[in-house]
Amino acid sequence: MxxxxxxxxxxxxxxxxxxxxxxxxxxxxxxxxxxxxxxxxxxxxxxxxxxxxxxxxxxxxxxxxxxxxxxxxxxxxSEISGAARRMYQDHTDEHILEVRLGLDTQAARLAARNATADDVTALRAVLAEREVAWHAADFEAWARADWAFHARVAQATGNPLLHELYVSFGDVFHQDLLKQQRKGRMDGLTYEGHGALVDAIEAHDADAAVASVNQNLNSCAEWLRA
Amino acid sequence: MxxxxxxxxxxxxxxxxxxxxxxxxxxxxxxxxxxxxxxxxxxxxxxxxxxxxxxxxxxxxxxxxxxxxxxxxxxxxSEISGAARRMYQDHTDEHILEVRLGLDTQAARLAARNATADDVTALRAVLAEREVAWHAADFEAWARADWAFHARVAQATGNPLLHELYVSFGDVFHQDLLKQQRKGRMDGLTYEGHGALVDAIEAHDADAAVASVNQNLNSCAEWLRA
DNA sequence: TAGACATCAAACGTCTGATGTCTAAGCTGG
DNA sequence: CCAGCTTAGACATCAGACGTTTGATGTCTA
CATH class of the missing domain: 1.10.10.10 (Winged helix-like DNA-binding domain superfamily/Winged helix DNA-binding domain)
Structure with a gap:
């Protein structure tokens, strides 16, 4: 103060x-x-x-x-998501994804270090919701659960700032996912990978967690460029 | 528009x-x-x-x-630095540093991939300024040059969003550095390390760049905890 | 003379009322 | 059924007045 x-x-x-x-x-x-x-x-x-x-x-x-x-x-x-909205307006998807990759990686590393058993349980629950939505072809529910998963990972880091960033950016990213779907290019490329991340977090294996995120988002980046 | x-x-x-x-x-x-x-x-x-x-x-x-x-x-x-000001008010130094570490790591990786020869030249110039200020015991100039270095790395990534984030957060981080100095605990722990980062960027060696940043900021984190 | 107190002007905070302008929805005539 | 017009509602802007707070200045006293 x-x-x-x-x-x-x-x-x-x-x-x-x-x-x-x-x-x-x-x-x-x-x-x-x-x-x-x-x-x-x-x-x-x-x-x-x-x-x-x-x-x-x-x-x-x-x-x-x-x-x-x-x-x-x-x-x-929230205010931050307002800033995120303008961010989306001024920058390309690829550049935003690069920044997100930096945050996701760090979130995975910290979550692997600090996550509690309750965190892991909650993560698996969200992942289950995501799978249900996927099989029901309910894309909106899937996108919501997907982002909820990322936000929950951020929460598991024990870093409130990181968690706040993810929660606040949520609705903008969510909206972006919907926009991507409208382009009709939503195949299941990010369907796998999140499970491996949870396993790594549960095992407190930071390196494996980071590797999982990298693989996941790198393929996502290729998909954007395609 | x-x-x-x-x-x-x-x-x-x-x-x-x-x-x-x-x-x-x-x-x-x-x-x-x-x-x-x-x-x-x-x-x-x-x-x-x-x-x-x-x-x-x-x-x-x-x-x-x-x-x-x-x-x-x-x-x-700028608006973003206004947001940064509030961020600093609501979160601990350690949590902010964790987020910064995520961004710095990504910036180093991307800079190693995308930096041009001009970028490297500019980086070395800023680093030289920083060293001069250090030997002159001009702390304010040192802090300014230090942040200018980080911002220049972000610019070298070719990602305008990342660059904008660093520039906008600049005055707040800068102010934070000054606050740290007032605590009278500023030994030269970050004096080395930046040179190695530039070398890695010039060699387009992403892994070495990331390793350099990790080492640098991890020691910084320990220093904060001390 | 130094410090405490009273006073004042400047600046922002809030309220009120009136009028302009734009949008979306409803109406009308074909 | 639809195109065009009309209109009620909503925000935009202006103008004036008065309240409240602050910093500065001047004055009085020890």
Whole structure:
């Protein structure tokens, strides 16, 4: 804590926090339109200007999209994923994948070092969900479970920052997966490999975990280039 | 502009962009107080509400700090470094270092694959600066050169996203290094190692580059724990 | 003279009301 | 059934006023 903020928090900040909480808690779902300004004014007991400052702040960070004449929509569930959205806009899939590979590798290494038995159990459970969705050809459920697996690995590292990054980037990556599917090029290339990763984590074998991730994502990179 | 803005961009967005440009261009320096709202209103030709929305957006992203009764100050030079500032506030040095290790490793691997002769030349130049600063006991210059080296490695990867991340996080990491120095525990542990990394990059030896980074940052991690 | 206190101007925080502009949906006539 | 028009609702912007906080200045006292 560098600055001792003796000055009390402005009202607009509180309102921003409340709106963020509404989104994060899921009360306002993704892509849903939130109530109009007058209604929110009444509900929160603040003036238009204050409310608009709060909304604009969240809009600027990418969580909300304000459509003039229409309404305001939830576009992301956290600030970081808002940044991720812009990231996706400005960079190619391959470059993003390279950065992800760096994080995935490190996550695998740390998870192998720090994962508990509960972590391993949870990982296998998510993997089972993923398999069920695969066989049911429910692509959306599969993508969700796939990302949940990666996020769970990050959680198993015991590094909250890494976990936060994965959770926050989740909906953007998820959306990207869906986009890939629309290209009609989703064969089962990442179907295997995750099981080996869990085995390596359970055995606390960091090298094997890293190797598993490398193999998995390298093939994914080739697939992107194809 | 990637998104087809069928709807015209709101005025407040334009103002936000102008303010951001003022900061990014260096016209408003770090920690400097920007002109008061009435003055900006006149200069930009917008009403106070519109101006305040723009300011608040930047404040929320961490670039500006608005101090009631005093004025508004520049606190970061980009949105990402604003996010980095908050990241530093919420997580321990060790966890941040773990994430950085993941990125540094990947940067080294990709730089070894993609670096050009010019990249290598530039890297050696930065390293020379760093050494000069070290012998001159100019810690600030050393920290700046050290980070410039890492950023240059990221640039050599040919991955603009990775480069952007390093550049944007620069001032925050730089500040962190200075904080470490204040703890009075800055011995020359990272003095060596970077030379070996450049050699590996020049030889396009990815494994050696990764090994160099691992050794370097692992010792750094131990130093943090000490 | 040095420190504590009172005062003031500047700057941001918030509220209110009015008006402009855009969007999506409903209506209408063919 | 559809194309074009109309309209209600929603956000965008402006203007003015007043409240609250802060930093600086001046003044008084020990």
């Amino acid at each position: 560098t600055l001792s903020t003796s000055h009390r928090q402005p009202l607009a900040e509180e309102v921003t926090a409340k709106l963020r909480a509404m989104i994060h808690s899921g009360e306002w779902q993704l892509d849903q339109r939130i109530p109009a300004e007058p209604e929110l004014m009444a509900g929160l007991g603040v003036s238009r200007g204050t409310l608009r400052e709060a909304i604009k702040a969240l809009a600027h960070s990418g969580m909300l999209e304000v459509r003039r004449g229409d309404g305001t929509y939830v576009r992301a569930t | 990637t998104l087809s803005t069928s709807h015209r961009q709101p005025l407040a967005e334009e103002v936000t962009a102008k303010l951001r440009a003022m900061i990014h261009s260096g016209e408003w320096q770090l920690d400097q107080r920007i002109p008061a709202e009435p003055e900006l209103m006149a200069g930009l030709g917008v009403s106070r509400g519109t101006l305040r929305e723009a300011i608040k957006a930047l404040a929320h992203s961490g670039m500006l700090e608005v101090r009631r009764g005093d004025g508004t100050y520049v606190r970061a030079t």
